[in-house]
Amino acid sequence: MLDFFQPGIAESETIMTPPNSGPLAGTLIVALEQAVAAPFCTSRLADAGARVIKIERKGAGDFARGYDTAAHGESAYFIWLNRGKESVALDIKSGEDRALLLSMLERADVFIQNLLPGALEKFGLDSATLRERFPRLITCDITGYGSDGPMRNAKAYDLLIQCESGLASVTGTPDGPGRVGVSVCDIATGMTAHAAICEALFERNRTAKGSGVSVAMFDTLADWMAVPLVFHDYADRPTPRVGLSHPVICPYGAYTCRDGEQIVISIQNEREWGRFCAAVLSRPELATDPRFVSNDSRNSNRGILQPMIEAAFAAHDRPDMLDLLAQADIAYGAVNDVAALSEHPQLDRATIASSAGEIRLPAPPIRRSGGNPGLGPSPAFDADGAAIRAEFGETAEESILQK
Numbered sequence: 001m002l003d004f005f006q007p008g009i010a011e012s013e014t015i016m017t018p019p020n021s022g023p024l025a026g027t028l029i030v031a032l033e034q035a036v037a038a039p040f041c042t043s044r045l046a047d048a049g050a051r052v053i054k055i056e057r058k059g060a061g062d063f064a065r066g067y068d069t070a071a072h073g074e075s076a077y078f079i080w081l082n083r084g085k086e087s088v089a090l091d092i093k094s095g096e097d098r099a100l101l102l103s104m105l106e107r108a109d110v111f112i113q114n115l116l117p118g119a120l121e122k123f124g125l126d127s128a129t130l131r132e133r134f135p136r137l138i139t140c141d142i143t144g145y146g147s148d149g150p151m152r153n154a155k156a157y158d159l160l161i162q163c164e165s166g167l168a169s170v171t172g173t174p175d176g177p178g179r180v181g182v183s184v185c186d187i188a189t190g191m192t193a194h195a196a197i198c199e200a201l202f203e204r205n206r207t208a209k210g211s212g213v214s215v216a217m218f219d220t221l222a223d224w225m226a227v228p229l230v231f232h233d234y235a236d237r238p239t240p241r242v243g244l245s246h247p248v249i250c251p252y253g254a255y256t257c258r259d260g261e262q263i264v265i266s267i268q269n270e271r272e273w274g275r276f277c278a279a280v281l282s283r284p285e286l287a288t289d290p291r292f293v294s295n296d297s298r299n300s301n302r303g304i305l306q307p308m309i310e311a312a313f314a315a316h317d318r319p320d321m322l323d324l325l326a327q328a329d330i331a332y333g334a335v336n337d338v339a340a341l342s343e344h345p346q347l348d349r350a351t352i353a354s355s356a357g358e359i360r361l362p363a364p365p366i367r368r369s370g371g372n373p374g375l376g377p378s379p380a381f382d383a384d385g386a387a388i389r390a391e392f393g394e395t396a397e398e399s400i401l402q403k
Contacts, residue, residue, distance in 0.1 A: 021049055021373050022047075022048045022049020022050075022368075022372070022373035023048050023049060023368075024045060024048040024049045024050035024201075025049035025050070025373075026049075027045070027049075027050040027051065027109045027110070027201070028050070028051050028053070028104075028107055028108045028109050028110075029042055029045050029046075029050050029051065029052040029053070029108065029109065029110045029111075029112065030053050030055065030101070030104050030105055030108045030110070030111050030112075031052060031053065031054050031055060031085075031111075031112045031113070032055040032092075032101075032111075032112070032113040032114075032115065032120075032125075033054065033055070033062070033112060033113060033114050033142075034056075034057075034062040034063055034064060034114065035062070035063065035064055035114070035186070036064065036077065036081060036158070036183050036186035036187070036190070037114055037142050037185075037186040037187075037189040037190045037193070037217065038112055038113070038114035038142045038190065038193070039054075039062070039064065039081035039082055039190070040081055040186060040187055040189075040190030040191070040194075041112065041140075041142070041189075041190040041191075041193040041194045041197070042054070042085065042112060043080075043081050043082060043083055043084065043085070044190070044191075044194050044364070045110075045194065045197065046083065046084030046085055046376065047083075047084065047364045047366070047372070047373065047375065048366075048373065049373040051086070052084065052085040052086065053085070053086045053088060053104060053384075053388060054082060054085045054086065054087050054088070054379070055088060055089075055090050055092075055101065056087055056088070056089050056090075056381060056382065057089070057090075057091070058089045058090060058091040058097075059089075061087075061089065061381045061382075062078065062082070064077045064078045064081065064082075065078045065381065071354065071356065071359050072354070072356035072357040072359070073356050074354055074355070074356045074378075076359075078378065079352055079354050079359050079361075079378040080352075080361055082378050082379065083352045083361075083375050083376060083377065083378050084375055084376030084377070085376070085378075085379055086379060086383070086384035086387075086388065087379035087380065087381060087382055087383050087384055087385070088382060088384055088385045088388045088389070089381065089382035089385055092120075092123055092125065093123070098123060098125070100388075100389065100392055100393060101125070102133075103392040103393070104388070104392050105130060105134055105137060106134060107392075108134075108137060109136075109137070109138060109201065110137070110138045110139075110140065110197055110200075110201070111127070111130060111137060111138070111139050111140070112139075112140040112141075112142065112193070112197070113140075113141060113142070114141075114142035114143070116143075116153065117141075117143055117146075117147045117152050117153065118147075127139035127141055127212045127214075128212065131210055131211075131212055134210070135209055135210060136204065136208065136209065136210045137210040138197060138200040138201060138204065138210045138211055138212070138213070139210070139211075139212045139213070140193055140196060140197050140200075140212075140213050140214070140215070141212070141213075141214040141215075142189060142190075142193055142214070142215050142216075142217075143156070143214065143215075143216050143217070144156020144160075144161065144216060144217050144218060145216055145217070145218045146214070146216040146218070146219060147214065151218070156217050156218065158183040158184070158185045158186050158217075159179055161185040161217045161218055161221055162179055162180060162184070162185055162221070163177075164218060165185070165218060165221035165222055165224075165225055166225055166228065166229075167180065167184075167185075167221055167224070167225060169239075169241070170225075170228050170239045170240075170241060170247075171241065172241045172243070173241055173242075173243040174240065174241055174242070174243075176241075177241065178241070185217050185220070185221050186217070188217075188220045188221060188224060189215055189216075189217045189220045192215050192220050193213070193215045196213040196215060197213065199213075200213055227239075244262075244264060244335065246266075248295075248299065249266070249267070249268070249295060249299075250267075250295060250298040250299045250302055250305065251265060251266075251267050251276075251298065251305065251306075251309055252264075252265070252266045252267065253265070254335055255309055255310055255313040256310070256313060256314065257313050257314065257316055257317055257318040257321050258313075258314055258315060258316055258317050259317040259318055261317075261318035261334070261335070262318075262334075262335035263313065263318060263321055263322065263325070263332055263333070263334055263335065264332065264333045264334075264335055265325065265330055265331065265332050266331040266332075267330070267331075268331065270287075270293075270294070272329075272330060272331070273287055273292075273298075274287040275328045275329060275330065276328065276330055278328075279324060279327065279328035279330075280312055280321075280324060280325065280328060280330065281308060281309065281312050282312070283308070286308075291304060291305075292305055318334065322334065347362065348362065348363035349361065349362065349363055350362070350363040350364065350375050351375075352375055352377065352378055353376075353377035353378070354377060354378040354380075355380040355383075359378075
């Protein structure tokens with residue numbers, strides 16, 4: 001049992017401390033955001049105890065609210081990505097609402113936005129202008145393709161970036177490219193923005209000055225595609241689509257058991273290969289066979305090796321094969337569906353409140369030795385509008401009068 005579990009508490013229940021605790025307690029994040037990438041970033045900042053004020057468009061709100069109705073009639077995307085935030089509806093074209101936003105930013109530590117490049121400049125809300133006005137402010141701009149380059153104004157949704165970056169070309173089967181089944185580009189971009197903001201906060205502790213960071217979805221996925229790119233540029237080798245296999249490591253892939261269930265295995269070194277040959281294939285002599293003695297040789301002789309492995313798996317039901325692999329200390333994983341994930345003994349859950357009811361989500365993956373801050377509710381549209389206007393409105397009115 002890991003040290004972030006209290007004795008006597010079930011392993012599926014993560015310790016939660018009060019919502020206003022955590023490493024980012026006392027940090028104010030103002031987010032002009034929608035969809036997935038920026039909300040993912042700010043939800044993780046909220047998980048760490050930051051106060052996150054989410055700016056939603058008056059009348060419409062974050063369009064992710066309308067993605068689906070899976071969570072008691074509300075959007076699963078929205079509830080997952082907006083827990084622990086406050087919601088206020090503003091029209092930044094309105095001088096009064098813009099003054100309110102500036103009043104918030106005057107006290108804020110971080111401003112994050114994911115509108116189109118240049119969309120905020122005409123209102124004086126672009127990052128450079130805001131940092132000049134508020135020198136301690138950290139700004140984060142999330143875009144599809146960055147603020148320059150020929151595609152700076154192109155729309156960028158997750159599947160589009162999966163294709164533009166080449167990710168889809170290395171995903172799927174030999175029959176055709178495939179989409180990663182979750183919003184991997186958005187999530188990767190949100191994770192990268194989260195890291196950049198935390199770095200900027202750390203830097204400000206040293207310098208007492210804010211800074212600007214920007215993260216583009218395309219750049220993020222291009223970085224994730226570094227290995228296939230190096231193979232192309234320097235080895236003149238394409239990265240083939242191999243489904244649940246690995247293009248350069250063998251054996252590393254899924255095999256079907258007698259009961260029709262699948263297991264993924266991974267052999268990473270020759271010690272594992274020797275154990276696998278002896279315990280699973282019952283052919284220890286294959287460990288030193290010149291055709292299979294190294295990963296390169298196994299790759300070259302996949303056509304000979306694969307039928308041997310397939311036959312060994314086909315002789316056992318999945319539970320028996322899992323036991324055999326565990327005893328041989330071979331890396332393995334069951335090929336599960338989402339129903340199996342829902343019942344998985346390793347799955348940690350956290351409960352999120354919403355206006356439609358409670359939703360049990362996967363718990364935050366970061367575990368802190370002192371316990372994780374409690375997760376706040378997913379806000380209804382403009383749920384905190386009145387309170388936020390009362391809190392920041394007086395300063396906003398003074399700003400308008402000064403003008």
